Amino acid sequence: MATIETAGIVKRFGAVEALSGVDLVVERGELFGLIGPDGGGKSTLLRVLATLIPADSGKVVIEGLDAGRDYREIRSLVGYMPSRFSLYPDLTVEENLKLFAALFRVPAGDNYSLAGGILEHLLPFRKRRAAALSGGMKQKLALCCALVHEPSVLLLDEPTTGIDPVSRDELWRILGRLKRRGVAIVVSTPYMDEARLCDRVALVMQGRFLDAGTPGEIVERHGRETWAARADGMSRLLVDLRSSPLVESCHAFGDQHHVTPSPGASIERLREEMTARGHRVEIREIVPGIEDCFIRVASAHTA
Amino acid sequence: MKAIETEALTKRFGNFTAVDSISFDVKRGEIFGFLGANGAGKTTAMRVLCGLSKPTSGRAIVAGHDVAARPERVKRRIGYMSQRFSLYEGLKVWENIRLYAGIYGARSADIRERSDALLRELDFEEGRDKLVRSLPTGWKQKLAFSVAIFHEPEIVFLDEPTGGVDPVARRQFWELIYKAADRGITVFVTTHYMDEAEYCDRVSIMVDGKIAALDSPRGLKEQFRATTMDEVFRILARGDDARAL
Structure with missing residues (x-):
């Protein structure tokens, strides 16, 4: 059984069809990239997968659970990082982590095994307000918060936008580590050099997958x-x-x-x-x- | 005359030095890339240059005026666009143009004609009555840029204008930058896309509040024996993220 399985997802906002039939399968330990023009449907797809918005039709199954019926269970299995910084700017690093731990009903220790390496980077700044962190640090904190409940699925909406090349490398090294731990990751990015680092990528355009495959296959077919x-x-x-x-x-x-x-x-x-x-x-x-x-x-x- | 001249420009917050005695010039009509890691001091320096934040010490002359002594004069002669805030999402495209043109003192008789011309030039006449909220990021950014130079400023400051913008829209955005530079507008731009650094006439790289290097992309690559600007950036900006804070 794949970790994420969707078939024919359709999502409309008024007259606009944001998703027009998306079929996506992501296996355990797979890093799947979404690339496509602005307004192509990447963020909507991630929000549907995170069960934040329901699909109008089609099937969304995560870890064998149906998104329409079992969304509560799914939420405890999914970590989601939206494209805009969405932590509490007035809370400190530590307070944000504690808050997320409490929301997911997990102990607020320092030993989240998935977030391990990233937490070490954050600890020197544990008393700093989130608003006062640099861009790279903010993203690391947001990633930590998305990982507090040790999800088996991680959904990241442009996690490296606004981040300098050195911090981007670091974030991708972290994703590589999470993938090896078996986490299924879906990530959208406007950086094409990052698409190369994915196991498979989909070209998302006008609400559908124009194509999907390994980076090598994409180049072979469209180059x-x-x-x-x-x-x-x-x-x-x-x-x-x-x-x-x-x-x-x-x-x-x-x-x-x-x-x-x-x-x-x-x-x-x-x-x-x-x-x-x-x-x-x-x-x-x-x-x-x-x-x-x-x-x-x-x-x-x-x- | 230079578009920007700074001398030992410094900005401190308490005992933290965000901008540490930077001295550099930007020539008129130049496309100047202002690079650096997150937290290196770029945004703070840019705010000082725009007259939004007073320098702690040192001097900066922007568009012929001292930013500390005459910040209001500076503001009138520059344009500014940031990635985060650019246009009012709840207003229509033409309403945004009218609003900004009015703020910069354009006469209402001119505004209609020039906003039509602007939309024509962008090939976006059908977008006139759309809410900005409904536009893709790439369009928002192109529009925001056009609005930022509507009053024909001497310099336009662009703070990560292409962040989160797809490869096609990014290239279209840079074509607008070239057009503005051809008209004589000086462009001061920050970016995290290292291919865009190559499109600048000269590039500075800020590390820990200081300008660590400044030259043409070709000069920087020669100096650091690198084949791309990405390599140059990594050589200068590596060091742990903790220090970049």
Whole structure:
């Protein structure tokens, strides 16, 4: 039996269909990522899984329990971290932890086995008000609070938004540890480098899963031939690449531009064309990543 | 003339030094990336530069005015947008534009015409009567940015404008930043996306209240023998999170 099993979840808000038939299976010890454009349905799905809002139709089963009927039991098995910081800012770190422990009727000790490593980071600040913590620390505290009752399912809505790269690494190391302890984790993220760290990811768009699979499978199915281009004037290069008939699409990727070539185009011909337009350009073929696939799929569906 | 000039700018809260004697310049029309770990002092420094918080010592001239002596003059000549608060969720798109334009002293005759132009430029005319609450994050942020530069400020301060924004919307947002910079608006921006650091003309990285490095992305990569800005950031900002507090 899978830890999370859903079939055909539909959720409407007035005239808007936020979820239009989502099928999701997450196994014990699996880290499942949700990526997709803003407004695609990621947060709604997480809230349905957390039993905070009921689905209009479809099946949601968590640890063999039905979300419509057994939501009370499910809540004691699920840890949920919403995207907005939702702890009590005026309470200290320690008070927040005690409050969550009390709400879930578990002892308020320091030895929550799941939260173990994170708690150590927090202890030096136990008397500090939550509002006065740095962004990374706030997220660690929120994660600790979501773990006080040792849930077997962890639902995280953009836990790393607003968090610097070093703290992000730390949070993902913690998720890796929880996964090895058997926790089933569903996490949404706008960072495509994080999608690579998931066992499987789903592209969530317009209320449904456009595709789901391992990061490798996603790239295999949606990746196209991709070239990386670099020159001195990058913003001018972007404009010129986009206007070239040899280029189907082109997007900025940090210090290079990623080009999807038109059928039949070659690197040599594009290099000649860009040189003729005055660029000292360097172009080479690269292996596309999840972010390339995301942009391709998202653009195709919103165009 | 420089858009921003600071000299030993310092901000303390009690015995905690949030901004520790920073000195740097931002050129006019430049896109300046202001990076640092959570808790390194970025937001505090930005608040001082916007005239929202008085420096404890040192000096900052922003858009030609001293932030300590003339904070109101500074505020009138800058735009500001943060990730957390940008627009009124319960107001419609056009109501937000009218409100902000009015606050910045635009004449009501101009507001209608220019807000139509703004929506046209964003290709968002059909969104005019929508409640801001109903918009996806990416649209909210693009709109908030357009509103923040509606009064043609000399400098716009952007505090994590693309936090939580998807890859496609992030790129669209940066195209707006480029357009503003082309019009001569200086852009001062914080971000946790290291690919966005590459889009800046120059980048500073703050560590423990101090500016630990400042150069073009290429210069920083050479200096730290790194291949990406992500590596540069990690080299400078590693150290335990406890210290970053």
